[in-house]
Amino acid sequence: DVKVTQSSRYLVKRTGEKVFLECVQDMDHENMFWYRQDPGLGLRLIYFSYDVKMKEKGDIPEGYSVSREKKERFSLILESASTNQTSMYLCASRAGQGSSDTQYFGPGTRLTVL
Amino acid sequence: AQSVAQPEDQVNVAEGNPLTVKCTYSVSGNPYLFWYVQYPNRGLQFLLKYITGDNLVKGSYGFEAEFNKSQTSFHLKKPSALVSDSALYFCAVRDGNQFYFGTGTSLTVIP
Secondary structure: OOOEEEOOOEEEEOOOOOEEEEEEEOOOOOEEEEEEEEOOOEEEEEEEEEEOOEEEEOOOOOOEEEEEEEOOEEEEEEOOOOHHHOEEEEEEEEOOOOOOOOOEEOOOEEEEEO | OOEEEOOOOEEEEEOOOOEEEOOEEEOOOOOOEEEEEEOOOOOEEEEEEEOOOOOEEEOHHHOEEEEEOOOOEEEEEEOOOOHHHOEEEEEEEEEOOEEEEOOOEEEEEEO
16 A cells, blocks of 8 residues: 655644655655645645656745655745644655556645744 | 536535535546545545546445536445545546645535
8 A cells, every 4th residue: 555654743833934844655656746725725736746856836836845855755845934824734646647546645734833 | 727616515414325425527638537535634535536438436435426528527426325424525637747626525424
């Protein structure tokens, strides 16, 4: 089974702090994704990566950056956390370009910015 | 652009009754459609997908979904609901490397 892990389940930070969210997958997937989930808005894509050191902006990249130095690890960085970044953050991974490949999700990190 | 819509924020159904969670899609080209379920404080779990072939797709936990091209719908169904089916359900469409999710439908199964 595919396993996607996230470094923290719950995180509380203060406004202005730099925040790192880590995601690791163990299935050698090429593609990795970061979403945020908010009530009534569903999942919105922040960034995704289709290879090591490669990244693409999603729908809401402002205020975020990402890093993918190794294939199995994809980090989301909040450069200066703000209260409107309080949310559930979900990481996902997916194998190659085949049309049948689904995404596999981690358990999520619930971030609160005070 | 590809998109999906889930017209119902909340669905309530009695235990043992059939359930339907609705999803409509808007795509250019062939649709690649998915259903996911999310239990409280958990990530999303894959339920089923439609890529091509039979319009009735069977998935995990007794769920199935019917692809209807003329109505551009991909409704999730189960013949007999369980209390443990209570969760948040998301419909999604894949476009290249990206997935586009609906806003989710909260299903409550009443004992």
